[in-house]
Amino acid sequence: MSVYKEIIEVRSKGASPTFINVTEEVRGAIEKSGIRDGIATVISPHTTCGVFFEEFVHDVDADGVETLQHDLNDVLKKIIPDQMALDDYHYPAEEHYRAVERWPNAAEYLPDGDRSALFNGDAHLKATLIGSSQTFLVDGGKLGVGTTGYIYFVDFDRTRARTRKCQIVVLGA
Amino acid sequence: MSVYKEIIEVRSKGASPTFINVTEEVRGAIEKSGIRDGIATVISPHTTCGVFFEEFVHDVDADGVETLQHDLNDVLKKIIPDQMALDDYHYPAEEHYRAVERWPNAAEYLPDGDRSALFNGDAHLKATLIGSSQTFLVDGGKLGVGTTGYIYFVDFDRTRARTRKCQIVVLGA
Amino acid sequence: MSVYKEIIEVRSKGASPTFINVTEEVRGAIEKSGIRDGIATVISPHTTCGVFFEEFVHDVDADGVETLQHDLNDVLKKIIPDQMALDDYHYPAEEHYRAVERWPNAAEYLPDGDRSALFNGDAHLKATLIGSSQTFLVDGGKLGVGTTGYIYFVDFDRTRARTRKCQIVVLGA
Secondary structure, three states, rough: EEEEEEEEEEEEEOOOOOOOOOOHHHHHHHHHHHOOEEEEEEEEOOOOEEEEEEEOOOEEOOOEEEEHHHHHHHHHHHHHHOOOOOOHHHOOOOHHHHHHHHOOOOOHHHHHOOOHOOOOHHHHHHHHEEEEEEEEEEOHHHHOOOOOOEEEEEEOOOOOOEEEEEEEEEEEO | EOOOOEEEEEEEOOOOOOOEEEEHHHHHHHHHHHHOOEEEEEEOOOOOEEEEEOOOOEOOOOOOOEEEHHHHHHHHHHOOOOOOOOHHHOOOOOHHHHHHHHHHOOHHHHHHOOOOOOOOOHHHHHHHOOOOOEEEEEEEOOOOOOOOOEEEEEEEOOOOOOOEEEEEEEEEE | OEEEEEEEEEEEEEOEEEEEEEEHHHHEEEEEEEOOOEEEEEEEEOOEEEEEEEEEEOOEEOOOOOHHHHHHHHHHHHHHHOOHHHHHHOOOOOHHHHHHHHOOOHHHHOOOOHHHHOOHHHHHHHHHHHOEEEEEEEEEEEOOOOOOOOEEEOOOOOOOOEEEEEEEEEEOO
């Protein structure tokens, strides 16, 4: 039994949710691990990002978003509209702003002190519904999914472009 | 530490989501694994299927669907209506049809070239919300759930009856 | 490779969903495990509870509920209203009542034979959407999440206050 972990960096574009196909990276981690049988878990350490399993689709919209992702955005927006104003959600509120302003890296979360930079309540809620981790089978040294199955990391935070981490852990023998 | 994996086949009926109680199969895999303490992960390798944990319910509707599953269908349909026409969702679209038509097993996805066979955008989105994997505790050689907890594999794809795979991995000592 | 498991007890308050921050307990389990690299999986063995990853928020409402949790309640209620009457959902129904009445611990589920105590169909469905498990990275002996990431156990069952179990499993080397 052994364990292999890899943390990859992905880039989100801001303005709308960013979907990143990390399937090849997961296949690569399994290969590097040398593990034949076990699990590969893909994890977001960020509370406005998630991980899900979906078909790769060949058509994209004008923004380069695959049609199933566009449909997912539409479905999620129906129940969790984009936060455009402070009172769209209960989050964020005064104590939270004050706490963030005291963080050493406050400027990263509130650039120029702009409080609207935290209007990402919708991203938090969408990430909670999608989930922060998914686990896959490692089968004979390969990722155990069908030919149409792909692994996506999604950053729902529209407030700005960012570098994000995606964690991959392979466990088994 | 050891790893045990088992891939079982389940049968979906098409026309509406098929829910399959796989709890006994998971208990059986844990027993065969000989593992006393660790995890059992249940995984769907199909992008229109999912795995969830729910109470077993003794009442079924006219189609044999347990009442909580009927309620889940109702909730999901409210936000993700069944795809009845091409333009209900952005998926599927032209490039995707062309790609599928080039697959060696194209006839399986587009029987008689019938393009409506891919009107399963709703199933993809429902599966994304439910998630493709769930992990359970293995506690003293037993599945660590209460007496009312059961594990369900669900195939949301209404387009046709199919044989599906459900993957079970047990890891631990 | 080794495995460490810990089952903690948490207390729900009833009347509305109870959110319990279990991050410190997960950090403690990782430390006690002595495992440096691997995974920590947090699991609910109850079908009306779930586990999710979210930012800790410093503002709470009059009931002590963090604002993001209040927002999550609002979103879930829109699609899954609280069950106030038998016919709000198909669950629960006659055969299920009869089965529960035969359980050795029937009084726990139907105190004084009050059938409204099973009006928790909404809690079952919310727990299914949120998911019963999440897996996190163990990185150099630490929980591999950012400074703003916390792990919450949620009991969606409003019908009564209860002691619940939250399972933590750490696997790795």
